[in-house]
């Protein structure tokens with residue numbers, strides 16, 4: 001058995017940014033417009049008026065200050081309220097593949113690897129631009145990688161589950177060098193017309209190179225072990241899918257075709273699940289919380305991260321022990337913990353241990369225990 005290691009990471013950050021104030025101004029203009037257009041139905045009690053959003057609420061409830069997106073013009077247009085992309089021909093790269101190329105090349109550069117040395121590409125993300133052919137195979141071809149490639153989706157835990165899949169294949173010898181990319185265009189499935197959630201998501205793409213620790217050309221992180229767990233829940237759900245046109249009203253502009261969640265229930269149910277998951281993983285590995293130099297947590301909500309950090313460490317972690325990036329990126333689904341890892345890991349010393357952990361829809365939880373090599 002070989003020891004797998006993370007030898008490179010990269011982040012593609014879209015250059016368009018939406019601040020909370022911009023977001024709220026667009027939502028409130030949309031809400032006023034909706035209320036004016038539906039004044040009679042609202043007065044008759046047939047539909048509810050849309051209440052305004054507020055930047056103070058967003059910051060207080062989530063810790064999010066801004067988000068990067070692939071298209072802000074459509075999102076901020078009260079007559080549109082979603083991103084708008086031009087139609088690409090089948091001969092052009094898909095958007096997810098383009099994002100993945102940028103992040104993937106950065107990760108390969110850090111690892112000191114050429115693309116043709118990669119023999120596995122996993123595109124691990126919450127949504128894929130089309131059902132087939134797999135986006136991962138397109139990325140493999142555009143990069144010039146060898147071997148094989150596949151897409152996988154475990155919502156917010158896609159990246160950590162992808163790391164486990166790649167690490168296990170490296171351990172067994174079926175692959176030698178893997179690229180796990182997570183292009184997350186969360187703006188495409190977020191319901192920007194719902195104030196309860198319109199502030200939650202942003203877009204990004206992360207990439208990690210995994211290979212045998214003995215092959216690493218420079219500083220790296222040995223993957224000591226991984227743990228994945230799932231438990232079915234409808235509290236984060238999206239009903240869009242390939243059977244959409246087969247159902248009565250399936251093609252209508254329905255709320256459940258975008259991201260839906262019972263935020264309070266998610267908060268209450270996921271926190272104990274994640275805390276117990278991390279405690280069990282550390283205990284199996286005979287690692288004490290005090291041995292952990294850093295936690296790279298999923299980036300959904302500041303209060304959730306504060307809670308988990310305190311539970312795991314047994315005290316309030318220093319900001320340096322549990323870095324957050326959600327204030328700048330919002331929730332980027334599976335990419336969040338990997339952005340934190342990519343931006344805040346260079347300073348760890350050989351022997352320092354850390355834990356990457358993601359959690360979300362499914363429910364799903366994935367943790368990766370790493371040690372600086």
Ligand code: COA
Pocket residue numbers: 052053054057058061062156195196197236261262263264266267300301304331333359360361
């Ligand atoms: N602006 C102003 N007020 C708002 C608002 C907005 N944008 N959105 C909601 N409110 C109101 C609500 O209507 C509610 O009003 P009420 O008390 O009169 O009913 C009040 O603010 C509190 O709403 P609530 O939804 O209970 O807020 P919260 O404190 O639970 O925060 C979340 C909302 C989504 C931030 C929080 O539930 C959360 O983080 N949950 C977990 C989310 C998560 O991580 N999801 C993972 C996705 S992968």
